[in-house]
Amino acid sequence: MNKTTIAKAANYVGDTVTIGAWLTNKRSSGKIAFLQLRDGTGFMQGVVAKNNVSEEIFQLAKTMTQETSMYITGKIVEDKRSPLGYEMQVSDIEVIHEAEDYPITPKEHGIEFLMDHRHLWLRSKKQHAVMKIRNEIIRATYQFFNDNDFVKIDPPILTASSAEGTTELFHTKYFDEEAYLSQSGQLYMEAAAMAFGKVFSFGPTFRAEKSKTRRHLIEFWMIEPEMAFTDHEESLKVQEEYVSFIVQSVLKNCKLELETLGRDVSKLEKVKTPFPRITYDEAIALLKEKGFYDIEWGEDFGAPHETAIAESFDKPVFITHYPTKIKAFYMKPDPNRPEVVLCADLIAPEGYGEIIGGSQRIDDLELMKQRYEEHGLTGEAYQWYLELCKYGSVPHSGFGLGLERTVAWISGVEHVRETIPFPRLLNRLYP
Numbered sequence: 001m002n003k004t005t006i007a008k009a010a011n012y013v014g015d016t017v018t019i020g021a022w023l024t025n026k027r028s029s030g031k032i033a034f035l036q037l038r039d040g041t042g043f044m045q046g047v048v049a050k051n052n053v054s055e056e057i058f059q060l061a062k063t064m065t066q067e068t069s070m071y072i073t074g075k076i077v078e079d080k081r082s083p084l085g086y087e088m089q090v091s092d093i094e095v096i097h098e099a100e101d102y103p104i105t106p107k108e109h110g111i112e113f114l115m116d117h118r119h120l121w122l123r124s125k126k127q128h129a130v131m132k133i134r135n136e137i138i139r140a141t142y143q144f145f146n147d148n149d150f151v152k153i154d155p156p157i158l159t160a161s162s163a164e165g166t167t168e169l170f171h172t173k174y175f176d177e178e179a180y181l182s183q184s185g186q187l188y189m190e191a192a193a194m195a196f197g198k199v200f201s202f203g204p205t206f207r208a209e210k211s212k213t214r215r216h217l218i219e220f221w222m223i224e225p226e227m228a229f230t231d232h233e234e235s236l237k238v239q240e241e242y243v244s245f246i247v248q249s250v251l252k253n254c255k256l257e258l259e260t261l262g263r264d265v266s267k268l269e270k271v272k273t274p275f276p277r278i279t280y281d282e283a284i285a286l287l288k289e290k291g292f293y294d295i296e297w298g299e300d301f302g303a304p305h306e307t308a309i310a311e312s313f314d315k316p317v318f319i320t321h322y323p324t325k326i327k328a329f330y331m332k333p334d335p336n337r338p339e340v341v342l343c344a345d346l347i348a349p350e351g352y353g354e355i356i357g358g359s360q361r362i363d364d365l366e367l368m369k370q371r372y373e374e375h376g377l378t379g380e381a382y383q384w385y386l387e388l389c390k391y392g393s394v395p396h397s398g399f400g401l402g403l404e405r406t407v408a409w410i411s412g413v414e415h416v417r418e419t420i421p422f423p424r425l426l427n428r429l430y431p
Contacts, residue, residue: 022070061090149197276315279320318344
């Protein structure tokens with residue numbers, strides 16, 4: 001007997017196969033039962049006709065409970081009504097484990113209930129679709145950077161210093177020393193770029209930010225490339241090419257998942273290079289035109305501001321040249337206008353906010369020393385980073401993309417809590 005998966009069953013149209021599966025739902029009508037099956041690779045319908053199976057198998061099909069596991073055998077047949085284009089005509093069922101009182105039923109449940117049962121909610125069709133899109137973005141990320149000659153380097157998760165200040169860090173003891181959970185691998189990636197030229201990291205980061213918005217997680221994943229001999233303009237081109245690449249990869253390889261989520265793919269189809277760009281100055285003027293009269297030059301943008309700016313464009317937009325005083329110490333000032341830095345935030349359409357922050361980094365030793373004094377970066381913890389400017393510094397740039405916000409935007413889900421398998425929120429550490 002051929003043993004296969006739902007995803008590969010199309011290769012066996014006309015053949016009889018066996019699939020290990022779980023029952024997600026069922027309905028029966030007289031002499032026929034319809035079983036909604038899943039196996040981790042996809043979802044498929046199994047049709048059990050009373051005339052084609054034993055009485056025992058037919059009764060089993062009618063009485064099986066939700067999430068019962070089984071080996072199910074039958075012929076794969078074409079069915080144009082199915083999203084997959086095929087279904088199974090069942091001939092045999094072997095129950096592995098009968099589930100009892102499964103808590104997540106086809107009825108509506110509150111979000112807190114579903115989050116309490118996240119370990120089970122992941123099995124649902126929509127959550128499965130979001131995770132498959134997340135996986136495709138990760139796969140495409142590795143392909144993009146590998147194809148463009150980047151070397152993957154893994155920065156530490158436990159650090160002795162902060163990338164952007166200590167107010168949003170988780171403190172811990174590292175034997176007899178103070179340590180922090182990493183809020184960014186960027187400083188370490190700059191060191192790696194000086195050794196390998198073009199590098200990227202992909203790993204977890206932690207922000208002790210007491211925020212409850214739909215855009216924030218306490219633990220999330222970041223993709224952080226750094227590039228030696230690369231200026232701000234060259235970095236922007238890499239960013240837009242990368243984002244365009246992952247969006248087009250999802251459109252190509254996750255059609256069924258996007259359909260399951262009801263995503264308007266026409267909006268994603270517009271995400272191709274080049275992306276529009278506006279300066280911080282132009283963004284302030286645009287916001288005032290839209291009625292945000294209280295925003296003043298020198299203030300950072302919040303979610304309402306980013307959403308209002310994004311509404312003027314049909315694809316991601318770069319906001320460049322933010323004021324120096326509201327950005328991180330390592331960002332290089334514009335030589336022609338030192339009150340702003342050579343940086344950009346990439347704002348996603350449809351209200352999903354910033355998905356990338358990037359800049360050209362300071363490569364001048366004296367300026368970096370000045371920044372250290374201004375930001376109070378004293379002691380040994382930052383000494384190694386200062387030495388990057390001392391020994392063969394070069395123009396270099398980099399950026400960080402937040403995976404979960406990007407998944408939320410591309411998949412069209414409302415809240416980032418659904419874009420990571422087990423979200424860590426301000427009030428949630430379980431399950």
